[in-house]
Amino acid sequence: MDASLVSPVRVAIVGTGHVGATFAYALLLSGLAAEIVLINRDAADAEGEAMDLAHATPLLRPARVWAGDYSDCASAAVVVVTAGAAQGEHDSRLDLAEQNGAIFRTIIPQIARNTTSSVLVIATNPVDVLTYATIKLSGLPPTRVIGSGTILDTSRLQALVGERLGVDPRSVHSDIIGEHGDNQVPVWSLATVGGAPVRVAAASLGIPFDGSTEKELARATREAARRVVDRKGATYYAVATGIMRIVEAILRDQRTVLTVSTLVDHQPGQESICCSMPAVIGAQGVHRVVQLPLNADERHALRRSTDTLRKATTTYDRL
Numbered sequence: 001m002d003a004s005l006v007s008p009v010r011v012a013i014v015g016t017g018h019v020g021a022t023f024a025y026a027l028l029l030s031g032l033a034a035e036i037v038l039i040n041r042d043a044a045d046a047e048g049e050a051m052d053l054a055h056a057t058p059l060l061r062p063a064r065v066w067a068g069d070y071s072d073c074a075s076a077a078v079v080v081v082t083a084g085a086a087q088g089e090h091d092s093r094l095d096l097a098e099q100n101g102a103i104f105r106t107i108i109p110q111i112a113r114n115t116t117s118s119v120l121v122i123a124t125n126p127v128d129v130l131t132y133a134t135i136k137l138s139g140l141p142p143t144r145v146i147g148s149g150t151i152l153d154t155s156r157l158q159a160l161v162g163e164r165l166g167v168d169p170r171s172v173h174s175d176i177i178g179e180h181g182d183n184q185v186p187v188w189s190l191a192t193v194g195g196a197p198v199r200v201a202a203a204s205l206g207i208p209f210d211g212s213t214e215k216e217l218a219r220a221t222r223e224a225a226r227r228v229v230d231r232k233g234a235t236y237y238a239v240a241t242g243i244m245r246i247v248e249a250i251l252r253d254q255r256t257v258l259t260v261s262t263l264v265d266h267q268p269g270q271e272s273i274c275c276s277m278p279a280v281i282g283a284q285g286v287h288r289v290v291q292l293p294l295n296a297d298e299r300h301a302l303r304r305s306t307d308t309l310r311k312a313t314t315t316y317d318r319l
């Protein structure tokens, strides 16, 4: 085959702090990308990260890693955005909307001007508000903009349930939907372990598991980021792995169902927002959203979650 017909798989990463650099390392280890371009307001930081990663390539799989600019997004299959301030000890994620919203107003138009068919994956917080802002600022079809959303919270809850039941967390299915933040919604009514409803599975394993267990694990999940930040100042391994999972689903067109932030159906008389739902992710971005048969309590909690996000999204829109 004529070598010029082969286009190397390129992933661009905007923001090379804790999350961006950790994701770049995970991507390099995966061998999924032939080209990794790092873009940062602090050019020296991006250069240092690119050099450090490039020095590892002889021990891994060949990949070209360099510090670039927005023109390098041109042939990227995926652009991952992690630029912006992180949550401090006392901030909620929604407190970051103004500061990171201003950053997005400068970077998203530059990405959009340079991309042809990339899928954008957003991780900067508040991720739901900024996923919505990215759709508006980029003019891209909403299906090509994905927020990492509650993929991280779902993973955290799965880890906790697996630990409690003494089973591999990959045997647990327990989604968190709605806001990636304080109003996240655990969908206990549909949680399963090895195909059995979670409480039935727990009973057969001889482990107590009732409403108070669910409350306890949901709270630990909701407060997980703060607990990590209190101890080490930032969270990045788990989120970078979540971003990696989304990027893998895109690059391999896996059609994986993941809880990610996406534009939810416009309700008559209400502004659209982005929030997390189980969505089928493949090469074109979000293919479909899976509708969940929630119980009344979960529907109520999801309404509270989307109302909070609608307020935050409308406030961002007015800024």
Ligand code: NAD
Residues within 6 Å of the ligand: 014, 015, 016, 017, 018, 019, 020, 039, 040, 041, 042, 045, 082, 083, 084, 085, 086, 087, 096, 100, 103, 106, 107, 122, 123, 124, 125, 126, 127, 148, 149, 152, 180, 234, 235, 236, 239
């Ligand atoms: P960090 O401070 O370590 O890194 C942020 C990076 O963004 C820095 O390298 C900075 O130079 C860069 N940056 C800032 N403004 C820029 C601009 N205009 N253009 C290009 N680059 C710019 O922060 P972090 O810990 O990596 O967190 C990054 C973001 O990810 C934060 O908003 C944080 O809240 C969020 N986060 C999200 C999740 C999630 O689940 N979605 C989890 C953890 C962190």
